[in-house]
Amino acid sequence: MKIFAVFFIALGILTAPAVRADEYTIDNGYISLHGSGGAIRDLRVDPSGKGAYGPIILREAYVGDRAEDSSNVPFEIADNTVTLKNVRIYCNPREVGLNEWDTPVRLEKGQTLGQLFAVDKNGMASVEVMVPTWQSAFSAMTLKLYSGGPAGKLIAEKRFENVPDNSWCVLTFPAQLKGTFYLEMSDPRGPVGWYSSIKGKVVGRMYENGNPMEFGARAFKAKIYDVFPAQVKISAVGSKLFAEVVPDDEKRRFNWSIVTPFVRDGYETHDPAQIAFSHFISDRGQYIATAQLKRRGGLDFGVQVNKWIYAAGNGGADMQFSVEGGSLSFAVDTDSLTFKLGKALAVSVKPHSDTVPDFYPAFFTSDPSFDKSLNSFFYERAFSWPVGGVNPDWFEWMALIHFWNYRPTSLEYWRQALLTHKIDEDGYVYTWGDNKGWPFPDNTKYDTRHFTTNPNFILACYRYYAWTKDREFLQSNIDRIRSAMNFMLIQLKGSDGIITLPDKDHGGTTSDVASNYWDDLPFGGISAYENAYFYASLGAMASVESALGNADKAKDYNDLREKCRKRYNELFWNDKAGRYIGCIDKNGTVHDYGFTYVNTEAATYGLPDKSQVERIYHWMEQEKTSSGKTDTYSRYRFAPRVNTIDCKGWWYLNGKAEIPSQQFDTHLENGGAVLYTSGYDVMARAKYLGADNAFKRFKDILARYNEPDNLCGGVPLRYGENTGWQVGTDQPFPESGLAPVSFLYAFLGIQATADGLMITPNLPTELKYAGVKNLRYRGLMLEITETRTSINIRCEDPAHKINVQKNISPGDGYLFADLEKG
Secondary structure, three states, X not given: OEEEEOOXXXXXXXXXXXXXXXXXXXXXXXXXXXXXXXXXXXXXXXXXXXXXXXXXXXXXXXXXXXXXXXXXXXXXXXXXXXXXXXXXXXXXXEEEEEOOOOXXXXXXXXXXXXEEEEEOOOOXXXXXXXXXOOOOOOOEEEEEEEEOOOOXXXXXXXXEOOOOOOEEEEEEEEEEOOEEEEEEEEEEEOOOEEXXXXXXXXXXXXXXXXXXXXXXXXXXXXXXXXXXXXXXXXXXXXXXXXXXXXXXXXXXXXXXXXXXXXXXXXXXXXXXXXXXEEEEEEOOOOEEEHHHHOOOOEOXXXXXXXXXXXXXXXXXXXEEEEOOOEEEOEEEEOOEEEXXXXXOEEEEEEEOOXXXXXXXXXXXXXXXXXXXXXXXXXXHHHOOOOOOOOOHHHHHHHHHHHXXXXXXXXXXXXXXXXXXXXXXXXXXXXXXXXXXXXXXOOOOOXXXXXXXXXXXXXXXXXHHHHHHOOHHHHHHHHHHHHHHHHHHHHHOOHHXXXXXXXXXXXXXXXXXXXXXXXXXXXXXXXXXXXXXXXXXXXXHHHHHHHHOOOHHHHHHHXXXXXXXXXXXXXXXXXXXXXXXXXXXXXXXXXXXXXXXXHHHHHHHOOOOOHHHHHHHHHHXXXXXXXXXXXXXXOOOOOOOOOEOOOOOOOOHHHHOOOOOOOOOOOEOOEEOEEOHHHHHHHHHHXXXXXXXXXXXXXXXXXXHHOOOOOOOOOOOOOOOOOOOOOEEOOOOOHHHHHHHHHHHHHOOOEEEEOOEEEEOOOOOOOOOOEEEEEEEEOOEEEXXXXXXXXXXXXXXXXOOOEEEEEEOOOOXXXXXXXXXXX
């Protein structure tokens, strides 16, 4: 290993003293880096150890929450180790400022907007402002910070280009002593401004054009850090890089920050000169594609990690970072991506590989290029969300996406969640954690309960049992499951075949609030959406009772299910329009705005007959929407419009509450699109219209995913789609995984039932065979391969070796009832 100090010529003598306040370099064939000011910089690697380094893979690594750009950090070189002396560490930031606002104030050309504020502690080293750009992706402005006031000394300034709408723009600088400061925004390009509190809370004093205002304040967050000295030892041993920190006090809390090259704007994700890594995988199975971080400031959730996270490089090398457990988060700037590790830095350089963890499931077919796209789509949408973190409106979708595959702690989490999620004495399943209602509108004024929580809870419990055959779970939870069903039968009058929502706040009129996942629309009264899930839960309940040996109860639920189906079609089928309506409100008024998701979800659960489904798809594919065009599918490609008729006049609380009514085509609850609905679309097509019809649609979705934006990231997507609520394609939509996972149900025809594993191959003409690896069923990891006339199931578990071949007639299926016996 070569470790170099920068040499100086003094009085004609070449010297290399042991301690210099200059730059150091490490180069051992595997790893090349240099450093100064307490930070490691410009790390490049060669996993072969031959010194053929690729582009910079880590731009910077430093201890704490930010690096101080200082040349006053001396170092020593001894025994292949660089020791940095008296590095100033910035850690444990505390925020002061104003993190609320009521008005976006636009910055006009030639104008300045400002905020005067005071800080009563030493250590402020960053300040950030909340910036609206009115959905523009090309706006710019400059921030400047002064000490004392507008006429004080300039501390720092930065130009911000292509600012994302509603983002925090951060200005950093060396730690300051306590005092008064003035922050100013100037030099706008395009629509840009500063969120301000005009009518609400005031902190400091607001300025405009250098003049103080008598009211209001600008939204800002100043961060005050603990700043302390430490010694940092860095060494490269073969393909591994280590760094140890010795602070002035062993009780100090800190971690390492890693900064990689990253171009936030645009759609490029594979050029190693711009983007170091293509994706990250944690040892707990979470998968984050860097495409999801494009045009964003970060993610709404963290990455769950036990000991390591693997970063797949774009430049021929991968890196594995050691992490001290917990949750890892990403912060995106214009030209960098930052994430934090533990107190010690330990990095391994590895040759590039596209492999995923051994436990990951994988689809395979006779078309390898299709497989590659499908599995990439599957991992990015199904495995990006952390385990858990959802509420009952999502339970059925998470069950369909996750209960058949393995991720560390996943099934254990879901078992506990289903055993303990809060249920009222009357059987109502709470909507949002320990809150009975949805977070908005005001729970003290309105009944904000959702009424899909109960059927989704029952469906999830059934699917958990069907995939695990955990009888102890079922017996421990059966009273809660029955209570949830009884709430629908008694409180919502479901024993008549159809549930009816309460008149108060859930009557289905514009004076009411939402009753399900579609939280801006006042579904209520007698709702087709809630009743589709009620119908599905009746079938699940019958299976649960049958599994417990209660044949009479099972028959009663199946009989009620048939009654529900009959009543559903009598009440909700709009024969003139050829589709199901949305709901009938408490006054008897029908609300039908062409809700595509109501129809595809009802069809997937088996409510219509084939002739009805043919009419549904005639409407969706061949009739005009409120845009005046036949564009239900062509507008967004990855999913149908959520509705085809403008519903801005049918919005909760008359369209004047927290989220006011939106124009058609501008919002994912009025003419926009949500990716999860494509999962039901594909499953419904496969069920009624055949595999070839469904596969054509599935490939259309996959083709849109294969576009440069990978159908994710911030505003705008490839074709101008606004992920700020016009469309929902990745975060914060964990249900998006239903789109790729529909392959399991639509084409492989795999369903776990209380009686066994039912497999009904439904392969499209284009595929000679198809299958899935690492399907987890009753604790066994299975590989299933299908043709139109055969099913093969293999398991390599030494304790449960399985190799079962079943020949079938085309279109037939087979129930495997005793797989666990081999």
